[in-house]
Amino acid sequence: GAVVSQHPSWVICKSGTSVKIECRSLDFQATxxxxxxxxxxxxxxxxxxxxxxxxxxxxxxxxxDKFLINHASLTLSxxxxxSAHPEDSSFYICSSxxxxxxxxxxxxxxxxxx
Amino acid sequence: GQNxxxxxxxxxxxxxxxxxxxxxxTSGFNGLFWYQQHAGEAPTFLSYNVLDGLEEKGRxxxxxxxxxxxxxxxxxxxxxxxxxxxxxxxxxxxxKLSFGAGTTVTVRA
Numbered sequence: 619g620a621v622v623s624q625h626p627s628w629v630i631c632k633s634g635t636s637v638k639i640e641c642r643s644l645d646f647q648a649t650x651x652x653x654x655x656x657x658x659x660x661x662x663x664x665x666x667x668x669x670x671x672x673x674x675x676x677x678x679x680x681x682x683d684k685f686l687i688n689h690a691s692l693t694l695s696x697x698x699x700x701s702a703h704p705e706d707s708s709f710y711i712c713s714s715x716x717x718x719x720x721x722x723x724x725x726x727x728x729x730x731x732x
Numbered sequence: 733g734q735n736x737x738x739x740x741x742x743x744x745x746x747x748x749x750x751x752x753x754x755x756x757x758t759s760g761f762n763g764l765f766w767y768q769q770h771a772g773e774a775p776t777f778l779s780y781n782v783l784d785g786l787e788e789k790g791r792x793x794x795x796x797x798x799x800x801x802x803x804x805x806x807x808x809x810x811x812x813x814x815x816x817x818x819x820x821x822x823x824x825x826x827x828k829l830s831f832g833a834g835t836t837v838t839v840r841a
Contacts, residue, residue, distance in 0.1 A: 624774075652828065661819060661831040662775070711774050715827060719782075721765065723774040 621645055624712055624724025631702055631731055639697045639727045641712035648714035651695035653687065656709040656726075668695045702731045734758045734830035738820050743838045744810055752805045752835045754820035765829065766794050766805045767819040775819055779805065807837070815839045 623642045631637050641651060650669050654662040666682075668674040668689035676682045684706075686698040695714075699706055712724040735757040744750040756764070763782040767775035781787055781796035781803060793806040807814055820832040 650827065661833045662829075664828055664830070667826070667828065709772075713829070719763065719780045721777065721823075721829065723776075726772075726774040728772070 621716060622648070622712060622714055622722045622724045624727060626727055627725055628728040629730070631729070633703055633731055634701055636698055636700045637702055637729060639699075639710055639712075639729075641695050641697075641714075641724045643693045643714055643716075646714075646716040647692035648695065649692060650714060651689060652713045653685075653695075653697050654711045654713065656711065662711065666697075699729065702729070704731045707731050734822050734824070736820055736822055736830060736832035738818075738832040738835045740833065741836045741838070743840060745840050746810055746812060748810050750807045750810060750837060752807070752818050752820075752837070754803045754805070754832055756801050756803070756820070756822050756832075758801070758822050758824065758830075760824040760826075761798065761822065762825050762827070763823040764794075764796055764803050765821040765823065766792075766803075767821060769817045769819055769834065771817075778818075810839045812839050812841065 621644050625640050653665045655665050656662045664677050665680045666674045666676045668687045670689045670692050674687035689695040707730050709728050711726045715721050738754045765780050766778040769775040779794035786795045791808045796803045817834040817836050819834045821829040
């Protein structure tokens with residue numbers, strides 16, 4: 619079964635509103651959570667890395683004020699897309715390692731901004 | 733940064749073998765992963781190589797040559813359900829994964 623649970627699976631929101639995506643590690647402590655974005659027919663692009671109890675680090679070109687990441691516990695990391703616009707419509711996926719090599723992905727969240 | 737190249741598409745017949753190549757140029761190397769991704773779904777783990785050589789897991793095998801910056805994923809006894817996108821990903825020292833654009837494999841009956 620899934621070891622990283624991501625919710626919601628899909629969401630449609632109006633332009634200008636905010637959307638929160640949650641990722642939970644189910645049977646291990648996720649010290650670090652990676653957040654990716656995937657546009658249609660493109661590969662996954664790393665957006666940011668969140669570490670429990672500290673500020674997230676963002677990849678170049680990703681707006682930290684738009685994509686708020688919180689990693690308040692060892693089992694929960696959240697990504698909030700603030701003031702969403704149609705160009706933010708994408709597939710958002712979280713990932714964490716259980717051990718050194720097992721990188722598990724959440725189920726993904728398909729965001730559509732209308 | 734990472735530069736990862738893999739073919740865009742491959743087509744093969746059910747029961748055949750297909751080899752997906754991946755070349756990479758990286759600023760740091762801490763392992764190479766292969767993932768399978770069906771449309772609209774999250775990637776699922778297939779294999780991991782950190783040392784040179786071949787790793788075999790059932791119908792799937794993966795090879796790595798660090799000196800050449802080269803890996804391949806071998807899919808044997810292809811089944812229709814193997815039609816998917818296959819992603820090559822390189823991990824750096826910070827455990828960040830950089831993905832190739834993916835290879836779409838189409839299996840024909």
